[in-house]
Amino acid sequence: MFQHPDMPDFGEDEGDADKCKAWIAAQGLKVCQASLEYHSDEAISERYFEAGDPDCSYWEPDRPDGDGWFCLAIHDTDDGPVCWWARRVVTP
Template structure:
């Protein structure tokens, strides 16, 4: 799994702390799950193998500019990737 070196390390039960950190950073976050990868063969490979290795997965980047990978971690539904980008403030 992966975590951006500048990102904090939250425990599973730190959902509110994580949300607060995202808001403080001015980030918009989209989550991409391996289960729904654009290439179904990638998803099938992970779930059919029964192996927790997903190093071959290249998560789909959301449309638009500025997205970067914050983390790839395992969940009850398989690996997911968090793609944040800075929110643009319009004044």
């Protein structure tokens, strides 16, 4: 669906989840996930799941609290679309 242009294309092969986690750590990122299924506006999630249409371009994923978050990826899962929000880890 979407992924940041600097993010490598991790597939679903064995070990890819570990490679993705390692890449995120190497970039100094913290990642949070927002799911369309649990969107703050129930009408949005109902529209997606009742329509049976994979288009979710009308969905504006809930952004985590705080500054510096950007969309790292939006992809489909067995439970519907999820958005990965990321921001740089702040070290004191």
